[in-house]
Amino acid sequence: MGMIKYFTNIVSGFWNLMVGLSVTIGYFFKGTTTVQYPEERLPLPARSRSMIKLIYDGEKDQFNCVACLMCMKACPNNCIKLEGVRQADGKRRMTTFKLDFSTCIFCGYCVEACGFDALTFVSEEYENAVYKRGSLLQDEQAMKWIRPIQPANQEVLK
Amino acid sequence: MMFTGENIVQIVSDFLHWIYSQLGISSLAGVIDPIIAAVVMFLFIAVFVMFLVWMERKVSAHMQSRIGPNRVGPMGLFQTVADAIKLTIKEDIKPVHRDKIPYFIAPIVTFVATFMGMVVIPFDKGMVVQDLNVGILYIIAITGFTVIAILTAGWSSNNKFALLGGFRSAAQIISYEVPLVLSVVPIIMMTGTLSLTGIVEYQRQAGYWFIFPQIIAFIIFITSATAEANRAPFDIPEAESELIGGFHTEYSGVKFAMFFLGEYIAVVVSSSVAVTLFFGGWLPLSFLSFLHIPGFIWFLGKLLLVIYLIMAFRWTFPRLRVDQLMDFGWKVLIPVSILNILLTAAVWLLLYGKKAL
Numbered sequence: 081m082g083m084i085k086y087f088t089n090i091v092s093g094f095w096n097l098m099v100g101l102s103v104t105i106g107y108f109f110k111g112t113t114t115v116q117y118p119e120e121r122l123p124l125p126a127r128s129r130s131m132i133k134l135i136y137d138g139e140k141d142q143f144n145c146v147a148c149l150m151c152m153k154a155c156p157n158n159c160i161k162l163e164g165v166r167q168a169d170g171k172r173r174m175t176t177f178k179l180d181f182s183t184c185i186f187c188g189y190c191v192e193a194c195g196f197d198a199l200t201f202v203s204e205e206y207e208n209a210v211y212k213r214g215s216l217l218q219d220e221q222a223m224k225w226i227r228p229i230q231p232a233n234q235e236v237l238k
Numbered sequence: 239m240m241f242t243g244e245n246i247v248q249i250v251s252d253f254l255h256w257i258y259s260q261l262g263i264s265s266l267a268g269v270i271d272p273i274i275a276a277v278v279m280f281l282f283i284a285v286f287v288m289f290l291v292w293m294e295r296k297v298s299a300h301m302q303s304r305i306g307p308n309r310v311g312p313m314g315l316f317q318t319v320a321d322a323i324k325l326t327i328k329e330d331i332k333p334v335h336r337d338k339i340p341y342f343i344a345p346i347v348t349f350v351a352t353f354m355g356m357v358v359i360p361f362d363k364g365m366v367v368q369d370l371n372v373g374i375l376y377i378i379a380i381t382g383f384t385v386i387a388i389l390t391a392g393w394s395s396n397n398k399f400a401l402l403g404g405f406r407s408a409a410q411i412i413s414y415e416v417p418l419v420l421s422v423v424p425i426i427m428m429t430g431t432l433s434l435t436g437i438v439e440y441q442r443q444a445g446y447w448f449i450f451p452q453i454i455a456f457i458i459f460i461t462s463a464t465a466e467a468n469r470a471p472f473d474i475p476e477a478e479s480e481l482i483g484g485f486h487t488e489y490s491g492v493k494f495a496m497f498f499l500g501e502y503i504a505v506v507v508s509s510s511v512a513v514t515l516f517f518g519g520w521l522p523l524s525f526l527s528f529l530h531i532p533g534f535i536w537f538l539g540k541l542l543l544v545i546y547l548i549m550a551f552r553w554t555f556p557r558l559r560v561d562q563l564m565d566f567g568w569k570v571l572i573p574v575s576i577l578n579i580l581l582t583a584a585v586w587l588l589l590y591g592k593k594a595l
Binding site for chain 2: 090094097100101103104105107108109110111112113114116
């Protein structure tokens with residue numbers, strides 16, 4: 081009895097090892113899943129929150145921002161500094177806009193708070209590493225973003 | 239003229255002896271020839287081991303759906319060259335309380351002992367450094383020598399992990415030497431020769447490879463050979479998660495490279511023996527013999543296949559515990575290999591009767 085169990089153990093153990101080998105060797109001949117990042121990139125979902133941008137209206141040649149300061153108040157880290165002036169036609173316009181990305185946590189409250197379609201998340205720009213901390217303090221020119229002709233899914237964000 | 243290993247050896251030796259006669263040192267041929275053979279063999283094995291390290295990394299990568307090294311050179315082929323250069327220019331850090339002479343000698347011994355096994359490997363008919371008539375015995379004896387080096391390395395490092403690794407290695411290699419030898423015995427019984435060339439010649443005359451009648455012996459041999467080379471799943475002497483690096487914990491730079499090289503040469507030697515004993519060495523597949531592919535190409539192809547199998551073991555099976563390792567060696571491999579010998583002898587007697595004796 082013990083003899084039979086001894087041999088069946090050996091055979092079943094050997095069989096199990098072969099099953100394991102067939103799995104790994106099968107994977108050896110399957111393709112790889114690696115994306116070689118700097119050369120190859122995966123497409124990001126349109127709504128992914130990569131970088132906050134100020135929307136610039138190309139037709140009117142001005143930012144959409146009217147300096148209502150809602151984003152500044154919504155920001156939990158106080159990383160938005162924003163000034164505006166009342167123009168001759170009585171409408172307020174943003175003059176300076178500074179967002180310190182070194183303290184920004186990309187919570188998106190400012191984008192949510194904005195009632196004038198002036199702030200948005202952009203999915204393409206995700207390589208935001210810089211060499212100096214000061215470079216993270218971006219002004220309106222650095223954050224200027226013109227919406228493509230056919231906005232993909234950015235509307236859904238609002 | 240056929241482009242075979244024998245002819246290449248003939249041409250090279252004719253050329254060398256012509257040079258000797260021109261230099262007037264023909265009388266020294268017996269001294270210089272082995273040196274040249276050793277240098278050629280060393281260059282071959284160094285390049286081949288570099289290729290194998292690259293291959294191992296590629297095999298492991300593809301088994302895990304990764305790509306593996308692909309930056310240095312085409313398909314990352316020069317990655318191991320870069321690694322070797324890095325290892326050689328690294329600082330050689332030595333523990334202060336080491337046992338100086340054994341510490342220095344151990345990596346050399348482990349490298350030399352495995353490298354000497356290459357002497358009797360027949361790459362092709364006549365393409366062998368020295369066709370000893372006790373070839374297989376010589377290889378088993380000389381590769382068993384590594385256990386002394388590993389034990390020495392573990393002891394002289396003055397490090398508890400290294401010492402544990404050395405002891406484990408000694409226990410493991412001594413245990414697995416037995417089934418290794420016993421798995422070769424049926425082949426020797428069938429062929430009646432210990433010479434590796436002779437064994438291949440027998441397979442050529444018989445018209446079949448020994449893998450077919452001796453599949454059990456092959457499985458035992460490849461298992462014990464993996465254990466002999468201290469490779470996973472039998473890598474308890476250098477189990478990273480338990481013993482840091484095992485016996486080579488305290489070695490760095492060139493000395494570490496020697497151990498590394500020794501491990502891979504051990505794989506090459508035991509795979510070569512497996513190819514010679516079970517896969518007909520340089521013999522071509524009979525239905526492909528019309529292609530006239532040189533024998534050493536066949537040998538290298540089969541060698542790479544066997545090495546691939548050993549690599550697949552490493553990246554498939556989990557490491558055995560020490561007691562499981564001993565159980566497996568003594569309670570499974572040795573009885574089964576003894577049974578295999580008896581079975582072979584019985585079948586041999588039934589088939590050929592008394593004249594087989």
